[in-house]
Structures are given as C-alpha cells and as structure tokens.
Amino acid sequence: xxxxxxxxxxTSPSKTxxxxxxxxxxxxxxxxxxxxxxxxxxxxxxANTKGTANPSVMNKPFWMFQVGPGGFPAWNARTTFGNAEDxxxxxxxxxxxxxxxxxxxxxxxxxxxxxIAGEHEDGYDPDFCIxxxxxxxxxxxxxxxxxxxxPECIKIYGYPVEIFPPTDFHTSTYSVDPTTGKESxxxxxxxxxxxxxxxxxxxxxxxxxxxxSIQRLIxxxxxxxxxxxxxxxxLIGGEGQAAIKIMTAESKMFTLRxxxxxWI
Numbered sequence: 001x002x003x004x005x006x007x008x009x010x011t012s013p014s015k016t017x018x019x020x021x022x023x024x025x026x027x028x029x030x031x032x033x034x035x036x037x038x039x040x041x042x043x044x045x046x047a048n049t050k051g052t053a054n055p056s057v058m059n060k061p062f063w064m065f066q067v068g069p070g071g072f073p074a075w076n077a078r079t080t081f082g083n084a085e086d087x088x089x090x091x092x093x094x095x096x097x098x099x100x101x102x103x104x105x106x107x108x109x110x111x112x113x114x115x116i117a118g119e120h121e122d123g124y125d126p127d128f129c130i131x132x133x134x135x136x137x138x139x140x141x142x143x144x145x146x147x148x149x150x151p152e153c154i155k156i157y158g159y160p161v162e163i164f165p166p167t168d169f170h171t172s173t174y175s176v177d178p179t180t181g182k183e184s185x186x187x188x189x190x191x192x193x194x195x196x197x198x199x200x201x202x203x204x205x206x207x208x209x210x211x212x213s214i215q216r217l218i219x220x221x222x223x224x225x226x227x228x229x230x231x232x233x234x235l236i237g238g239e240g241q242a243a244i245k246i247m248t249a250e251s252k253m254f255t256l257r258x259x260x261x262x263w264i
Contacts, residue, residue, distance in 0.1 A: 021113040021137035025149035033068035041081035047094035047129040051158025058158040073099040074127035094129040102168030111139025119168040130166035164214045171233035183209040189228035202228040221263030
C-alpha cells in the first residue's frame with residue numbers, strides 16, 4: 001500500500017481511497033478539539049518547532065486544534081488569534097498549520113491513518129514552512145452512537161532535523177517484514193529546502209509503526225541520480241520479494257528491493 005502526492009499537493013493513495021480521517025467521528029463543539037485560547041496560540045504557534053527525541057510526542061493544544069475540524073491555514077490563524085489589524089506585529093515567523101501540499105497520507109490495515117510532513121505555501125509566503133512531523137489518526141471504531149472526536153484520537157510526533165529533515169513531495173509505502181512481522185512505512189525521496197541533501201540525493205527513511213521512530217536507510221545498487229520528488233511509488237512482489245517501484249517526474253522507473261534496500 002503506497003500513497004503519493006499529485007501536482008496540486010493533494011494526497012491520493014495509489015491502491016485505496018482514503019477519506020477525511022475525521023469523517024465518522026461525533027464532533028461536538030464542547031470538545032477540546034474545537035477550542036483554543038489566544039494564549040495557547042501564542043505559546044504553540046511556532047511552525048519551526050522540532051522534536052528533541054526520536055520521536056517526541058508534540059500534542060500541543062494549538063497544534064491539535066489545527067489538525068482538528070476547526071483548524072485554520074496559517075494566515076487565518078494569525079488574524080483570528082493574533083492582531084487582525086497587523087498580523088505580523090508580534091510574530092513574523094511561520095505559524096504552524098495542517099494545511100499542506102506535498103504531504104502523504106497512508107491508511108494502515110488496522111484502520112489508522114498516518115500523515116507525513118509536507119509544506120505550507122511557497123517560499124514567497126511569510127508562513128512558508130516544510131514540516132518534518134508525523135500525524136497519526138486512530139482507527140475509527142464503528143459504534144452507535146459514533147465515537148466522540150477527542151484529542152486522544154490523534155498523535156503528533158516530531159523529530160530532530162538530523163534524524164528526519166523537513167520533506168515534501170516524497171512517497172510513503174506501507175511494508176511488513178515477513179520474518180518479524182514488523183510494520184513500517186518506507187519514505188522515499190522528497191524535495192526539502194534549498195540546500196538540503198535531498199535536493200541532490202534520493203534519501204530513504206523507515207518509520208517504525210510500533211514506536212514511530214524514524215531511521216535513515218542506506219541503499220545500494222543503481223538508483224535515481226540526484227534528488228527525487230513528485231514521483232509515484234507502488235509496492236510490488238510477494239512475501240520475501242517485496243519491492244517499491246517508483247516512477248520519477250521524468251518518467252524513469254526504478255525498483256528498490258526492501259529486504260536488503262538495494263536498487264535493482
């Protein structure tokens with residue numbers, strides 16, 4: 001199961017359609033997911049806040065609000081919770097938001113949905129930011145009445161940039177180790193900021209779905225030359241022979257064998 005991002009930045013899984021991860025929850029205005037104070041906004045608004053551990057749980061109240069159904073794009077958050085007359089008067093850095101391009105969204109077999117990184121706006125925008133976080137939505141339990149949407153339904157994980165650099169327009173592919181049963185998401189490529197290594201090389205990372213730690217994987221063989229972004233990825237092969245087939249934006253095909261991380 002793989003997911004990809006289209007040219008408009010809207011994530012579209014290659015094998016299965018994923019609806020809004022919040023769809024189906026009972027959404028009540030009294031829930032903390034719908035409420036935020038100006039003080040919480042000021043405390044949590046910095047978009048460039050990174051994790052200090054691998055991973056760091058970063059369920060900050062403002063971030064949770066932004067991920068929820070009432071979340072705003074960065075500019076609207078500034079004018080709603082900050083100074084509407086002069087939105088940059090007290091804070092000029094990017095404001096954290098979950099309105100993103102070039103992110104991936106992957107539905108797991110157990111029903112959870114994993115959203116990885118992405119960017120908000122382009123470099124000309126004062127709220128431009130490329131993220132390096134992972135947002136996980138719990139599987140929706142089919143009950144009557146439907147379950148209430150609460151902050152406990154969502155986890156936000158952050159990472160040091162040396163562990164997982166900011167990334168966008170990557171691909172995410174769900175994988176299971178046939179020997180150990182370990183579940184993970186293989187993250188291939190990505191654009192990143194100007195000057196990042198991802199602009200000149202195709203990096204591969206593994207997101208462990210047990211503890212949500214991330215590690216960079218060393219690959220061998222002949223893979224893409226330079227950076228790879230805005231590509232597609234597809235899981236192919238059977239047990240023990242699983243591989244990720246990617247097609248670059250230039251329509252070049254490459255295959256990464258998973259068990260030994262070799263381009264073949």
